[in-house]
Amino acid sequence: PLHFGRSLTYRFAASAAVALGAVTGHTPLTPGASRRIASGSLRHFLDRGALTDDGLLGGGWYGPHEASLQGYSGPASPYWASKAFVALLAPAGHAFWTAREEPAPVEESDRVLALPAPGLLVQATRADGIVRLHNHGSDHVRPHEGETAAEDDPHYGRQAYSTRTGPTAPGNVADNHLSVETGGRSSVRRRIHPLGAGHGDGWGWAASWHRPVFAGGPPMVPGLRVESVTVARGRHELRVHRVVGAPEGSRLTHTGWATGPEEPLTSALYGLHGWDDPSPIPVRAPQGTAWTRWAHVPRLTGRCAGTSVHVVLASLTADADAAPLSEAVEEVRVDDGTVEVAWAGGTARTRITFEPVEVRHTER
Template sequence: MDEPRTSPASPRGRGPGGRERPPEDRELSPYTGWTRAHWEWAADGLLAAVAPYAGAGGALYHLPGGRPSVSGRRSDGLEGYARTFLLAALRVAGARGADPGGLLARYAAGLAAGTARPGGPGPEDWPRVTDRSQPLVEAASLALALRLTRPWLWDRLDDAVRERVADWLTDALTAEPHPNNWVLFPATVGGFLAEVGHRPAAARAAVTRGLARIEPWYAGGGWYTDGRGRAFDHYNGWALHLYPGLTAWLDGDAARAARYGPRLAAHLADQARLFGADGAPLHQGRSLTYRFAAAAPLWLGALTGHTPLSPGTTRRLASGALRYFLDRGATAGTGLLSLGWHGPYEGVLQRYSGPGSPYWASKGFLGLLLPADHAVWTAREEPAPVERGDAVHTVAAPNWLVQSTVADGLVRVHNHGSTHPDPDDPHYARLAYSTATGPAPHGAAPDNHFGLWRDGRITSRTEPEPLGAGDGWAASRHRAGPARVLSLVLAHGAGELRAHLVTGAPRGAEVRLSGWAADGSPRSELLPLHGLSAASAPPPVATAFARRATAPALRGTAVGDPRGDLFLCLARLTAVVDPPPLATSATVTVRRGSDGWELTVAWRGGPTQRARLTAESVRVTTAP
């Protein structure tokens, strides 16, 4: 095996909260240099940085950020308290109750103050949990934190405070959640209240009800949709697998573990492929400001024993993700997690995002529950899947094609199945995402897109329909204004063949195709092959990765071919210095059939793929 592509060594310096970073251990961790000590250091720093923003009673944490959520300041303050309390709970529980910094006393004071007059106007009063309200989300974090620290906190609280906190949480048992991952919040609260004997029948009913509601969303192969529809994203790992799996583990419920454990293991087999060699998780879906919460399911697999990953691979991926963000300014200047990706960036935020929202990243510290002598901490790091060789991998449920290259450590996901009710949502609507590029924000010309040019703008990708994925390919169909577009991608190495078959477009209609939005490092390329020619690129835009990213563009014209109008190009996203010309990556031939088109793509140094496209279907075969 080649020498590992290591994270660049950083100066000892200071990290979150101004604390000195522990020395690296390149013998134990040849890829990241990080050990359990770095996780403890990061947790301590994050908790130290938020402490000055607690209210006088410690019940609300009003973190700076300049952007309140739609739920308002009081709810945002509760969010800051609850999410950092979860981090404190993982830190103390992982230390088996050792708490030299007095973290639990700090949060215990907040419990007493916040529940003294819930729903009141006082500066420390918590808002009540009501239907579809943000406090329902935070109730789940509170309940989980209390459950993890029960011997050292809950069992030592005054009876009156315990009763008030339990009563406040009880409203979460029957509050109506949004019909997505929120259905697990009443269940998580129910797990804690059932354990401590508060309204046990109602608590157990909430658990059963919440777990039952996610069953119709299980799409197989380890993947859930986040509610009805086809919203496949990071909520799989940091919510839809996390809460059921962790609750079953805490309950010692063998039957539920037997249900959720194999699903988690199947998910991790795919999720492990979605991290770049630099540690970056896939940049796709909503709530990306949660950053290294993407590590939570990795740790859950090790914690429960339901994982296909070795201990060394688990830690390499998780530590890589944590280090990726801390090395790139996620807490720069203040020690506080900013609303953004590397640093502040509005493009990854939603209306519900507030100053405390990024601390859902606390879930990424789940590994601290594993003792220091567990193999996940003592085994030598092993390479991530992206570091083991070039690969093209199909993920059936979301109809994704995962394309990774070892030379530059990039992961690209061709999205032919994950969607969102908003057809213009840049984090779901694009045809491809990666670990090194972000989509152009709302309102800008879309990257990785194909549509008709009408009335001065590009049509949206509406009514998307997956058509399948297989060995080196994925396909889907969508509506573009009056037309239907069948889209196919074939992939090998870093190369992509993008094919779009358009039917129903007015004769003479202009089509536009765009590539990856990048700033030159990595490099984004398009090469027209059939029906397309170069077009002016849209103005540069700021993405989560670059201040000035540009997506190359092509244009073509629909001629009304009875078989459909075919548009073909080669595409590439690469961080390799001086790669061979894109034109040399494949030899492509096109032939008209009686009712469609036939393509042959002979990849340089790779397989030959043949595809047959009609207005209604696609068929692909691959030969060595």
């Protein structure tokens, strides 16, 4: 299950859509794949301590986790998880029950899928079963609302989410976040404006722009905006940011995935262009995530003023023998707002342009 959005304490209620599709016949999945997803979601939480000693669902994700709750969450909120049992509307002889469970799509092959309407990019790797969601369009700001840093929501504002990590808690270093620092204040991302998304064979992209929002003074700097593009290929995430209208003396920070010290995961970040040092510094998040009591987050820093382009390569993997990110790219060219990346082995090139945003990727 993916740790993204509101009402996460409902846990396996997310599988209700899959079950209802199977019951009504409105689904692209086979009955066996549908049951694999529904039963797998239920087992995922039950096998990881979601039930209390009294056999009840408590507030949180696996066990208790306050940062996973919303202000409206109450003692009975976790029981919205019962929506998953819409599958029980299927009679005993229904194929949902009689068909043999089949692998879910992510268990069969690597997948990259762009969803242009919500501005999302899904990236899945079969080897470790991790699914990553790159967010370039779904926020928690209503159309009539203004943007304030006080309403920053870690479950919507981060650049990426996954099935093996959760966002860090408010007050801790933010994971998967680009922050503009000016006048002693750091920005958050609130309203997200999609700029497009697409995918090809084994790769995909999504893009958006936002106005950095600051606390403790004027919420915005006139003319300041950030345009962001994510390109997913295999386990690699190419993240490109174009900062426009930054005051002199401004700085940037960029973070990667938050992982715990005992988790069999590697969170890597490598600066390709526009950073003080290509190697990140690990920063501790003492309140951790829904997966771990405390976490490390890799962080890059750099300067920005006026218009500047910053390129990062990120990765989250359970492969202990994964090659370092410094070996994944052979060449990076940044010229007048155009970014061109030659991937290792000479097999692929990615070209990103702004005004308007266009992404081209070729495999040889």
